Amino acid sequence: MIPPQDAERVRAAAAGNSIEVMAEVEAVRDGAQRVLMLCDAPNAAIEGFLAALEEVEGLYVTYAPQGVLALRPPANQPEDQVTDVQPRSPLEIFLSGLQSIGSWTGFISYAALGGVIVWVALFTESVFLLVAAMLIAPFAGPAMNTALATARGDLYLLKRSLLRYVAALATAIAVAALLSLIFEQKIATGLMISSSMRSAVSVLLPLAAGAAGALNLAQSERSSLVSGAATGMLVAAALAPPAGLVGMGLVIGQMDIVYSSLWALAIQIVGINLAGFVVFRLYGVTNKGARYPRGKSAITVGALALSMAAVLALLVVQFSFSPQFEQSSLAQRITALAQQQIETRDDVELVMAQAAFSRARPSGENPVLLTIQVEGDLTQAQQNRLAASLRAMIEREFGVRALVDLTAL
DSSP: BGGGGHHHHHHHHHHHOEEEEEEEEEEETTEEEEEEEEEEEOOHHHHHHHTTTTOOOOOOOOOOOOOOOOOOOTTTOOHHHOOOOOOOOOOHHHHHTTTTOOOHHHHHHHHHHHHHHHHHHHHHHHHHHHHHHHHHOHHHHHHHHHHHHHHOHHHHHHHHHHHHHHHHHEEEHHOOOOOOHTTTTOSSOOOHHHOOOOOOOTHHHHHHHHHHHHHHHHHHGGGGGGGGHHHHHHHHHHHHHHEEEHHHHHTTTHHHHHHHHHHHHHHHHHHHHHHHHHHHHTOOOOOOOOOOOOOOOOHHHHHEEEEEHHHHHHHHHHHHHHHHHHHHHHHHHHHHHHHHHHOOOOOEEEEEEEEOSSSSSTTTOOEEEEEEEEEEEOOHHHHHHHHHHHHHHHHHHHOOOOEEEEEEO
């Protein structure tokens, strides 16, 4: 809705942005004559169109994004008319992200409930409950809004998103710790131990989660087969289990679990932010836009530099303190090495080989246990020599203390 004297300016701006004015209606607002224009705009043109009208006084805009199925002749080829689905405009991406900011009461309540279900899942070793916790944990909203704030250079939104991030994680950690105290938990369960093991490729999870969350916000609803709940679950999968492990590990005194989970939380937060920032920038979200004056390039550069420095620092920590932060991938490589060595022998056949780290000893003192079963006629002395050979090879190749349990069947 605009003053009549600005109607021609709006028509010119519409034409310059490939926007079709569908109808013009005379109207009255606050006792003054106005012109109500109904426009059909492609998503990519919306922000430029609104930017051209920033200085129009008395401008009122109602933005109603709608999925449109336009069927034009020939009628026997409708698939050619409906498959060209445009991504959302930068303005719609930004507003869609802001819609995830709900009330603090509901947000903290979901974080607490997510912490309860994470604790129950890890305590009872129920994997399906761990999946349920990822569905309700409210981490996706702050994660995507942090990436949006970085792309926009919005310091206010960045501070608010980080505050919600910290509040949700702190709530989940506190709830898990409180439940461990109430139920007098003394030891780590098997699921806690396996969930706390990190891999050399752990950084890929937050990068994938951040990209998926940003894609979900950027793509049109009709062009995506993946729901927002699914991508939100992926983000929560990167954050919910480590948060629960921090609280439970503190109570039972398993500081290696705490350190590993804190490292995981840190790399998830900065990794999601980096990947989300890249995707949002590819879809046109920049520092300046229509109806949006707060963006500053300095904020974007600063947030991006801090995120990149944090990722590099965390990767240096990961590979400098081996095997503390890469036990999962090391166990796989040790198992593969043992299989290769057994397969070179003619006197035995491999039945089973499995390597694993435990959390039974203090942090940094847990050796890898390699369990091997072979089929063959070996004396006890031959079994001992083969086990000693494998142990020496593992310690030489990977720099970790190894215990080998070899059984000839």
